[in-house]
Amino acid sequence: MDYASSGVDLDLEGSAVASLIGALGRSVRAPGQPGAPVDLPGGFGGLIEFGDHLLALATDGVGSKLQLASHLNAWGGVGIDCMAMNVNDLLCVGAEPLAFVDYIAVPKPDPEVHAAIGASLTEACRLARVTLAGGETASLPGIVTEVDLSGTALGFLKRGEAITGELLQAGDLLIGLPASGLHSNGYSLVRRILDHVNADLSDICPFDAAATGRAVRRFVTDADDAPTLGEVVLNPTRIYVDPVIDLLHHLAESGELGGRRSIRAIGHITGGGLSNLLRLHPTLGWVIDAPLPVLPEFTWLQEAGGVATKEMYRTFNMGMGMVLAVAAEHANGVVAWLQRRLPGTDIVGAVHDAGHHVTHAPSGVTFSHY
Amino acid sequence: MDYASSGVDLDLEGSAVASLIGALGRSVRAPGQPGAPVDLPGGFGGLIEFGDHLLALATDGVGSKLQLASHLNAWGGVGIDCMAMNVNDLLCVGAEPLAFVDYIAVPKPDPEVHAAIGASLTEACRLARVTLAGGETASLPGIVTEVDLSGTALGFLKRGEAITGELLQAGDLLIGLPASGLHSNGYSLVRRILDHVNADLSDICPFDAAATGRAVRRFVTDADDAPTLGEVVLNPTRIYVDPVIDLLHHLAESGELGGRRSIRAIGHITGGGLSNLLRLHPTLGWVIDAPLPVLPEFTWLQEAGGVATKEMYRTFNMGMGMVLAVAAEHANGVVAWLQRRLPGTDIVGAVHDAGHHVTHAPSGVTFSHY
Numbered sequence: 001m002d003y004a005s006s007g008v009d010l011d012l013e014g015s016a017v018a019s020l021i022g023a024l025g026r027s028v029r030a031p032g033q034p035g036a037p038v039d040l041p042g043g044f045g046g047l048i049e050f051g052d053h054l055l056a057l058a059t060d061g062v063g064s065k066l067q068l069a070s071h072l073n074a075w076g077g078v079g080i081d082c083m084a085m086n087v088n089d090l091l092c093v094g095a096e097p098l099a100f101v102d103y104i105a106v107p108k109p110d111p112e113v114h115a116a117i118g119a120s121l122t123e124a125c126r127l128a129r130v131t132l133a134g135g136e137t138a139s140l141p142g143i144v145t146e147v148d149l150s151g152t153a154l155g156f157l158k159r160g161e162a163i164t165g166e167l168l169q170a171g172d173l174l175i176g177l178p179a180s181g182l183h184s185n186g187y188s189l190v191r192r193i194l195d196h197v198n199a200d201l202s203d204i205c206p207f208d209a210a211a212t213g214r215a216v217r218r219f220v221t222d223a224d225d226a227p228t229l230g231e232v233v234l235n236p237t238r239i240y241v242d243p244v245i246d247l248l249h250h251l252a253e254s255g256e257l258g259g260r261r262s263i264r265a266i267g268h269i270t271g272g273g274l275s276n277l278l279r280l281h282p283t284l285g286w287v288i289d290a291p292l293p294v295l296p297e298f299t300w301l302q303e304a305g306g307v308a309t310k311e312m313y314r315t316f317n318m319g320m321g322m323v324l325a326v327a328a329e330h331a332n333g334v335v336a337w338l339q340r341r342l343p344g345t346d347i348v349g350a351v352h353d354a355g356h357h358v359t360h361a362p363s364g365v366t367f368s369h370y
Numbered sequence: 371m372d373y374a375s376s377g378v379d380l381d382l383e384g385s386a387v388a389s390l391i392g393a394l395g396r397s398v399r400a401p402g403q404p405g406a407p408v409d410l411p412g413g414f415g416g417l418i419e420f421g422d423h424l425l426a427l428a429t430d431g432v433g434s435k436l437q438l439a440s441h442l443n444a445w446g447g448v449g450i451d452c453m454a455m456n457v458n459d460l461l462c463v464g465a466e467p468l469a470f471v472d473y474i475a476v477p478k479p480d481p482e483v484h485a486a487i488g489a490s491l492t493e494a495c496r497l498a499r500v501t502l503a504g505g506e507t508a509s510l511p512g513i514v515t516e517v518d519l520s521g522t523a524l525g526f527l528k529r530g531e532a533i534t535g536e537l538l539q540a541g542d543l544l545i546g547l548p549a550s551g552l553h554s555n556g557y558s559l560v561r562r563i564l565d566h567v568n569a570d571l572s573d574i575c576p577f578d579a580a581a582t583g584r585a586v587r588r589f590v591t592d593a594d595d596a597p598t599l600g601e602v603v604l605n606p607t608r609i610y611v612d613p614v615i616d617l618l619h620h621l622a623e624s625g626e627l628g629g630r631r632s633i634r635a636i637g638h639i640t641g642g643g644l645s646n647l648l649r650l651h652p653t654l655g656w657v658i659d660a661p662l663p664v665l666p667e668f669t670w671l672q673e674a675g676g677v678a679t680k681e682m683y684r685t686f687n688m689g690m691g692m693v694l695a696v697a698a699e700h701a702n703g704v705v706a707w708l709q710r711r712l713p714g715t716d717i718v719g720a721v722h723d724a725g726h727h728v729t730h731a732p733s734g735v736t737f738s739h740y
Binding site: 007008009012013015016017018019020021022023024025027028029034035036037046047048050055056057058059060061063064066067098099101102103104105106108109110111112113114115116117118119121122125126129130131132133134135136137138139140141142143144145146147148150152154156191 | 378379387391394395417426433434436437468469473480485486488491492496500504505509513524
């Protein structure tokens with residue numbers, strides 16, 4: 001099985017987005033004005049000028065993970081997923097998240113579902129340290145058949161402090177931050193595999209979900225029991241604001257470990273998997289030779305679906321949700337600092353100047369195109 | 371016919387939103403910090419602190435107007451609708467729009483539709499004077515059956531310059547800004563009425579759409595011919611950024627007409643119609659005794675659907691998309707200034723202290739609840 005055959009036509013999506021972008025005009029806000037666009041490579045977050053600061057916006061939704069949440073009537077994590085998809089993108093440019101707004105489209109409003117989503121958004125705001133500045137619920141019975149949840153995050157940074165990848169050089173080391181699970185990408189394929197093997201999401205999980213020490217949030221079972229398969233596949237996306245923003249503040253304020261400039265690039269591993277890293281620099285390459293442990297749900301899904309290894313690394317995070325490229329001489333210090341906040345963080349590879357590729361050395365998988 | 375019977379259960383929607391809000395916690399950002407929430411009456415835009423400024427976010431979608439756009443394959447106005455719903459909300463707190471992000475959920479990406487939406491968003495950015503700072507296209511065949519388009523606008527204002535309604539007093543005069551048509555609310559009822567009378571949207575419009583001097587955008591017919599009914603019902607929502615922001619800048623910079631403090635409150639007439647004004651002050655009331663001309667599509671829809679007058683004023687803008695409450699001694703000067711930018715603008719009534727009601731005097735309709 002592969003992602004394309006699970007009902008998502010990536011080429012068509014790419015050409016639709018290209019059509020939209022091709023139809024866009026230049027900004028009406030001139031350089032130097034508040035609101036003028038700031039071009040950065042990577043494009044994880046959209047940046048605009050605002051006096052001595054830059055403001056960043058990111059917008060994204062939870063996607064088809066919502067269909068599993070709906071199937072299990074387990075909405076406690078989706079607000080966290082929605083927040084994570086957005087604020088983790090802001091982190092990639094070095095922006096500190098400030099505020100969030102949610103958009104919920106439903107065929108028919110359901111107060112219980114809304115209360116659960118509200119509670120999940122509240123927890124997400126605490127994890128991402130943002131204010132929920134508003135939201136919209138739209139009843140659209142002719143357009144949506146199930147809940148759709150998306151949102152927009154606003155962040156800021158000081159002018160001159162954007163993380164752009166400009167400083168990236170061969171020899172920089174890659175620090176991987178562990179994922180909490182599938183996060184919020186690849187669920188069309190996940191659902192197809194679950195259907196294929198006739199999986200019952202309320203069954204006890206058929207693999208040891210705690211093998212890597214990762215915690216699984218319980219929607220159904222007690223913490224003392226083994227989690228269900230549904231709980232594992234719905235585990236909320238990790239929000240990386242605490243370790244990354246605290247690291248950036250610490251480096252900027254203390255000047256230790258080479259200061260903030262030691263952090264050369266940050267990649268959020270979302271749809272596209274490891275190929276996301278290609279967005280961060282136009283020519284340099286990335287070699288992952290000591291990856292973080294693969295979470296057991298990925299191994300189980302690969303076997304259950306007979307998915308090619310390259311397809312797995314192009315569709316899923318495989319256990320690493322974020323990558324920091326750090327000046328080599330300070331990488332050990334940065335890792336030690338991060339490990340105290342996020343156990344499981346480790347050096348996974350290095351930046352190379354042998355072509356614009358991402359190579360996952362243990363599996364031999366290589367990506368040359370995003 | 372009424373709005374509730376057209377498939378939108380307003381009570382259920384209200385209780386779902388109340389459930390969500392009830393589940394929300396306090397912000398983690400303390401007063402004085404960037405991102406701390408700023409409470410304002412009305413709640414049109416969510417405000418946060420940002421140094422000497424406040425930032426405002428508004429999020430909203432086009433709603434079921436999209437189903438008519440889809441039916442006619444006429445996407446040229448929906449980006450303007452989406453922008454208008456958001457930036458017009460920002461204007462209500464006195465925030466100048468800076469940037470916008472769009473979210474498009476589709477069952478299957480279509481490059482032609484995306485190109486048309488992109489062109490419409492570009493025009494919308496020009497009309498609203500904002501930078502398109504990003505966007506997301508989600509393919510969600512299991513969740514949406516047609517295009518859903520929503521977005522988020524970011525605006526700013528100087529601290530201390532928020533338009534809060536605090537200064538509002540009995541005797542302030544109401545200035546109405548003319549609507550361009552149905553704008554983006556009430557389309558479930560519009561669609562029900564169109565079905566009821568078996569209307570053919572490609573027919574020439576059965577009423578004189580130009581009666582009030584309002585221009586109708588042509589998706590199908592030439593400008594010299596009469597517009598179709600479809601073109602009239604899809605006419606894009608008016609974006610009020612030009613007249614309102616230029617007015618606020620002019621008042622602030624020149625100090626003329628009492629300065630910016632002459633503008634006591636601004637209301638965006640959306641779903642809820644005139645009852646929206648009740649959000650702007652907890653005790654004062656509003657009397658509209660000289661309304662702007664009712665646009666002919668409202669009269670036609672009311673007759674075709676046998677809709678009660680009160681229901682019309684609770685569901686539609688009826689020809690007035692925005693209301694400014696202005697200090698009485700400067701209202702004539704402000705109207706004269708606005709009429710040069712937006713013909714059709716006029717004084718429509720006054721603020722009263724005889725109870726928390728909105729009264730539309732010519733029809734006798736009164737609202738006491740939002």
